[in-house]
Amino acid sequence: MIKTQGLSIGIERIGSQVLIRLKMMGKLTHEDYELMTPLIDDALEGIGKRQVKALADLRDLEGFEARAVWDDFKLGLKHHHQFKQVAVIGEQNWLGFATRIGTALTGADIKSFDNEVEAISWLENE
Secondary structure, X not given: OXXXXXXXXXXXXEOOEEEEEEEEEEEEOHHHHHHHHHHHHHHHHHHOXXXXXXXXXXXXXXXXXXXXHHHHHHHHHHHHHHEEEEEEEXXXXXXXXXXXXXXXXXXXXXXXXXXHHHHHHHHHHO
16 A cells, blocks of 8 residues: 555535635655645635635644644644634544644634544534
8 A cells, every 4th residue: 555645635615615625644744845835825825815614634644743843833824814714633632732722823713523524514514
C-alpha cells in the first residue's frame, strides 16, 4: 500500500453556505505547507469576504513537524476572519485543547467530533 501525506482540499455547499473540506494525511512538513498555502489562499480569495464553514478531517493525520505547526498557525491567522464554523474530525488526544486554542485565537466556533456524520450535522444545523 502506498502511504500518502499532505492535504486535500474541496469546496462544497451546505444549503447557501460554502463548505471548505480539508483532509490531512501523514506527518505534515514545512514543504507540504509551501505547496498547500497558495492553494488555500486562492480558494479563500475566490470566495471573497463571505464567511465559510470548514470540515477538517484529521483521522489520517500522524502529526506535524515543528516548522509545519508554525506554518499552520500563520495560515490560520491570515484567514481567521473568513471562518464561521470549523468541525474537526479525529481522535487525537490533543484535539480538544487545539480546538479551544483555535476558538480563542480566531473567534470561529470550532468543535471536535469522532465521526463525520456528527460533524456535518453540526455544520448544517448552526
